Amino acid sequence: xxxxxxxxxxxxxPNPFWLASAPPTDKEYNVVRAFxxxxxxxxxxxxxxxxxxxxxxxxxxxxxxxxxxMMGFNNIELISDRPLEVNLQEIKRVKRDWPDRALLVSLMxxxxxxxxxxxLKRVEETEADGVELNFGCPHGMSERGMGSAVGQVPEYIxxxxxWCKAATxxxxxxxxxxxxxxILAPARAAKAGGADAVSLINTINSVMGVDLDTMAPLPSVxxxxxxxxxxxxAVKPIALCMVGEIARDPECRGLPISGIGGIETxxxxxxxxxxGAGSVQVCTAAMxxxxxxxxxxxxxxxxxxxxxxxxxxxxxxxxxxxxxxxWGQLDMNYVxxxxxxxxxxxxxxxxxxxxxxxxxxxxxxxxxxxxxRYEVIEExxxxxxxxxxxxxxxxxxxxxxxxxxxxxxxxxxxxxxPQRLAKAAE
Amino acid sequence: MAEAPDVRAGRLSPAEYERNFADAHPPLTAQQAMVExxxxxxxxxxxxxxxxxxxxxxxxxIRGIQSGNLKGAAETILEANVMGGTCARVCPTDVLCxxxxxxxxxxxxxxxxxxxxxxxxxxxxxxxxxxFTRGPITGERIAVVGAGPAGLACAHALARLGHEVVIFxxxxxxxxLNEYGIAAYKMVHDxxxxEVDFILGIGGIELxxxxxxxxxxxxxxxxxxxAAVFLGLGLQGVHALGVEGERLAGVQDAxxxxxxxRQTRDLSTIPVGRQIVVIGGGNTAVDVAVQSKRLGAExxxxxxxxxxxxxxxTPAEQEWAKSNxxxxxxxxxxxxxxxxxxxxxxxxxxxxPLDGAGRLEGTGERFTLPADxxxxxxxxxxxxxxxxxxxxxxxxxxxxxVVDAERRTTxxxxxxxxxxxxxxxxxxxxxxxxxxxxxASIHRYLMxx
Ligand SMILES: Cc1cc2nc3c(=O)[nH]c(=O)nc-3n(C[C@H](O)[C@H](O)[C@H](O)COP(=O)(O)OP(=O)(O)OC[C@H]3O[C@@H](n4cnc5c(N)ncnc54)[C@H](O)[C@@H]3O)c2cc1C
Ligand SMILES: Cc1cc2nc3c(=O)[nH]c(=O)nc-3n(C[C@H](O)[C@H](O)[C@H](O)COP(=O)(O)O)c2cc1C
Ligand code: SF4
Numbered sequence: 004x005x006x007x008x009x010x011x012x013x014x015x016x017p018n019p020f021w022l023a024s025a026p027p028t029d030k031e032y033n034v035v036r037a038f039x040x041x042x043x044x045x046x047x048x049x050x051x052x053x054x055x056x057x058x059x060x061x062x063x064x065x066x067x068x069x070x071x072x073m074m075g076f077n078n079i080e081l082i083s084d085r086p087l088e089v090n091l092q093e094i095k096r097v098k099r100d101w102p103d104r105a106l107l108v109s110l111m112x113x114x115x116x117x118x119x120x121x122x123l124k125r126v127e128e129t130e131a132d133g134v135e136l137n138f139g140c141p142h143g144m145s146e147r148g149m150g151s152a153v154g155q156v157p158e159y160i161x162x163x164x165x166w167c168k169a170a171t172x173x174x175x176x177x178x179x180x181x182x183x184x185x186i187l188a189p190a191r192a193a194k195a196g197g198a199d200a201v202s203l204i205n206t207i208n209s210v211m212g213v214d215l216d217t218m219a220p221l222p223s224v225x226x227x228x229x230x231x232x233x234x235x236x237a238v239k240p241i242a243l244c245m246v247g248e249i250a251r252d253p254e255c256r257g258l259p260i261s262g263i264g265g266i267e268t269x270x271x272x273x274x275x276x277x278x279g280a281g282s283v284q285v286c287t288a289a290m291x292x293x294x295x296x297x298x299x300x301x302x303x304x305x306x307x308x309x310x311x312x313x314x315x316x317x318x319x320x321x322x323x324x325x326x327x328x329x330w331g332q333l334d335m336n337y338v339x340x341x342x343x344x345x346x347x348x349x350x351x352x353x354x355x356x357x358x359x360x361x362x363x364x365x366x367x368x369x370x371x372x373x374x375x376r377y378e379v380i381e382e383x384x385x386x387x388x389x390x391x392x393x394x395x396x397x398x399x400x401x402x403x404x405x406x407x408x409x410x411x412x413x414x415x416x417x418x419x420x421p422q423r424l425a426k427a428a429e
Numbered sequence: 430m431a432e433a434p435d436v437r438a439g440r441l442s443p444a445e446y447e448r449n450f451a452d453a454h455p456p457l458t459a460q461q462a463m464v465e466x467x468x469x470x471x472x473x474x475x476x477x478x479x480x481x482x483x484x485x486x487x488x489x490x491i492r493g494i495q496s497g498n499l500k501g502a503a504e505t506i507l508e509a510n511v512m513g514g515t516c517a518r519v520c521p522t523d524v525l526c527x528x529x530x531x532x533x534x535x536x537x538x539x540x541x542x543x544x545x546x547x548x549x550x551x552x553x554x555x556x557x558x559x560x561f562t563r564g565p566i567t568g569e570r571i572a573v574v575g576a577g578p579a580g581l582a583c584a585h586a587l588a589r590l591g592h593e594v595v596i597f598x599x600x601x602x603x604x605x606l607n608e609y610g611i612a613a614y615k616m617v618h619d620x621x622x623x624e625v626d627f628i629l630g631i632g633g634i635e636l637x638x639x640x641x642x643x644x645x646x647x648x649x650x651x652x653x654x655x656a657a658v659f660l661g662l663g664l665q666g667v668h669a670l671g672v673e674g675e676r677l678a679g680v681q682d683a684x685x686x687x688x689x690x691r692q693t694r695d696l697s698t699i700p701v702g703r704q705i706v707v708i709g710g711g712n713t714a715v716d717v718a719v720q721s722k723r724l725g726a727e728x729x730x731x732x733x734x735x736x737x738x739x740x741x742x743t744p745a746e747q748e749w750a751k752s753n754x755x756x757x758x759x760x761x762x763x764x765x766x767x768x769x770x771x772x773x774x775x776x777x778x779x780x781x782p783l784d785g786a787g788r789l790e791g792t793g794e795r796f797t798l799p800a801d802x803x804x805x806x807x808x809x810x811x812x813x814x815x816x817x818x819x820x821x822x823x824x825x826x827x828x829x830x831v832v833d834a835e836r837r838t839t840x841x842x843x844x845x846x847x848x849x850x851x852x853x854x855x856x857x858x859x860x861x862x863x864x865x866x867x868x869a870s871i872h873r874y875l876m877x878x
Contacts, residue, residue, distance in 0.1 A: 070464055070467040350476065350534065351473070351475075375476070
């Protein structure tokens with residue numbers, strides 16, 4: 004059994020599977036159940052100043068796709084709606100009872116140094132392992148000048164992180180919003196301010212749909228809808244990209260990352276870790292299936308690591324980062340072609356019509372004595388992968404590498420690049 | 430064998446009758462339909478479309494179910510097959526659309542196309558929506574003989590094109606075998622009549638029941654009074670077994686028995702034997718066997734002269750018979766029917782293996798099955814009386830009317846389709862397609878195309 008222990012910015016946990024700051028970590032009751040189920044850590048639901056916020060009734064929206072429930076999920080909830088003191092007492096008890104688990108406390112207060120100082124002092128008394136500054140929440144709180152309203156302005160991030168670092172000895176994680184054009188600006192600002200780690204992503208601005216009878220955006224509250232935060236399996240690709248951007252950025256080098264966004268299985272987690280994350284955080288998957296999912300996450304990750312010969316998370320952490328490059332560093336001489344396994348083909352014709360109507364007209368439809376057959380025209384195939392993606396049969400269409408004998412050539416070096424000639428002439 | 434024959438009505442309790450003749454395949458719920466619709470891969474040039482005799486664009490209507498466009502789904506179906514509601518209930522989908530589903534090639538269950546089709550059409554019927562309108566009135570009048578699937582489909586298509594249609598039907602109700610022949614548990618809640626009403630609802634179709642071609646009107650008169658004539662006569666005659674004892678009481682024509690069953694208001698008035706033998710290998714054999722079992726018969730045995738592959742009842746129907754407790758015996762033909770006091774008591778069979786040339790061989794080896802009731806289900810034939818009083822004759826081959834690809838007979842301005850034509854496969858869906866093709870051909874002819 005592989006060693007799943009993780010340490011990120013000095014915070015230790017028996018495994019990298021943490022619950023993200025959200026309803027699953029709202030109170031002692033849930034958190035204790037989560038720790039009993041095996042979660043390695045939690046980030047407590049975001050605390051603010053009293054009086055606590057008040058939430059709307061009707062809070063979540065979901066994107067169901069072709070019978071699959073909750074491919075995407077969204078919410079218009081605010082931060083913890085319980086009194087600060089109640090939360091702090093529970094946090095203290097939980098940390099005392101579960102000393103081996105990571106317990107971070109998420110915070111969001113108005114943008115003044117005093118506010119941050121006050122709350123940090125009180126959190127320190129709970130003996131929690133650290134804090135996570137919520138600069139990510141995209142709805143509601145941002146209208147009050149908090150959350151993503153701060154997270155979208157790098158200068159504010161740097162300033163608040165600096166205040167917090169000066170005010171506490173606890174490790175400071177900064178949770179980033181994806182609702183920015185370039186994730187590196189806030190990440191670099193956090194680093195400049197002295198952050199010990201970043202957590203990402205928070206949710207994405209979204210409207211889940213429109214009720215065509217009432218003409219209300221979803222989720223709707225009494226006929227009106229506000230944009231909410233999008234999360235769940237659908238956002239994982241966006242999150243992975245942002246994590247990778249930070250992991251490979253020379254300016255952010257060494258900045259630990261807690262990866263969040265659409266993580267549901269050990270495989271998702273392994274991908275985030277390979278992309279540089281030190282721990283992962285989960286919300287939607289737990290809200291969908293309950294805390295038990297962590298059991299398979301733990302054994303699955305461990306079995307996969309065993310099969311690969313990885314003993315610790317560090318053995319593969321960041322292993323994909325050197326391979327995450329700009330388009331300009333890709334090999335222009337690499338060639339793949341679609342290959343259809345005729346024995347597996349069920350003759351649905353989807354590869355043909357996809358390529359015929361929208362790609363490169365490279366899959367021929369043949370009808371021989373009443374039977375259909377689909378064949379790749381190798382010379383025409385550009386290796387876009389579309390047919391392999393639309394094919395409903397696992398392993399029927401594979402993209403096979405063609406040996407060209409040509410060297411690795413980037414676009415900058417490619418003879419077909421007109422700028423290359425210009426450059427050579429210089 | 431000395432016992433008196435046991436043929437009785439009222440073998441079951443009212444609750445048992447009700448249960449036995451309820452919908453054999455209850456409709457899908459909205460949720461089930463959605464789950465099933467999601468299984469469709471939306472094949473390009475889908476093989477299921479080719480396998481449907483009426484060429485319904487199946488992936489398209491399934492997409493409609495999936496997107497919540499039930500009206501569009503139903504219209505896609507009815508556009509190609511105005512009897513999509515009946516076909517969804519009665520088509521042997523295992524050898525038609527579902528038999529072509531690519532999911533089978535994947536080693537999975539085919540998409541339940543029939544059940545989805547029913548879901549969409551039922552949705553439209555429940556809301557009383559009439560999706561069809563008539564084209565500009567042409568003033569042309571066409572006679573349709575027979576209000577079965579072929580005749581109704583033809584009449585509907587002609588009415589849509591703006592023609593006036595008069596249907597002559599010898600029975601009291603329209604619907605043909607949908608009303609008189611199909612198994613009761615496939616067509617519950619008077620579906621056949623609801624569908625007839627829907628079809629006539631387009632307007633421009635006058636239905637004259639109780640009028641029989643050859644008795645009340647002649648083909649010559651119809652050709653004189655109408656611009657074109659379509660014959661959808663079905664098959665009204667029954668083949669004889671040609672064995673000794675065929676006239677004994679209790680030896681019955683399966684189709685007539687089913688007709689009585691379909692028309693009664695009270696199933697407990699239908700007499701049924703304790704031990705039943707059915708002779709034949711098609712739909713009708715399976716239907717009479719299962720329905721008599723469900724009326725309370727103790728043993729029901731279908732005896733067919735060839736093997737299971739040769740039966741025109743599909744594998745799914747044979748399975749349905751077996752799962753209803755009907756025994757199927759192959760490779761035997763009746764050689765005599767024995768009776769006591771003028772009533773059947775047993776059937777004597779001879780085993781019939783194939784000879785070297787693939788013909789049935791009489792072996793002389795015999796066995797006897799006891800029977801209180803014997804149903805003959807060895808096929809129907811055209812009755813020549815329909816053509817009484819007609820001077821010009823149309824060509825008939827093996828007792829069925831000869832037509833070309835457009836369903837034109839050899840007689841000018843006369844078209845035919847459904848079970849009565851030589852190329853017929855004896856399925857509702859095929860009869861509908863015949864009616865459709867004939868209507869298109871008649872329209873082309875009338876419009877000078
Ligand atoms: C017992 C049984 C079960 C069946 N089950 C199925 C099934 O499950 N699925 C399936 O697809 N198919 C089934 N079939 C076959 C299907 O019912 C027929 O293929 C279909 O009904 C043929 O349609 P049609 O219009 O040609 O003839 P019919 O349905 O027979 O209609 C002919 C109409 O013409 C009328 N008529 C006949 N002669 C005259 C005349 N001289 N003057 C005026 N009117 C006349 C008749 O009264 C009748 O209404 C079954 C058939 C039988 C007998
Ligand atoms: C393969 C591919 C290439 C695309 N190329 C472009 C592009 O060149 N310019 C552009 O404005 N959008 C491009 N898009 C984005 C689409 O126009 C569209 O905005 C996006 O796919 C979202 O729509 P959809 O997911 O509903 O299809 C591309 C999308 C795909 C899938
Ligand atoms: S990879 Fe793209 S271009 Fe090549 S055959 Fe497939 S769909 Fe066509």
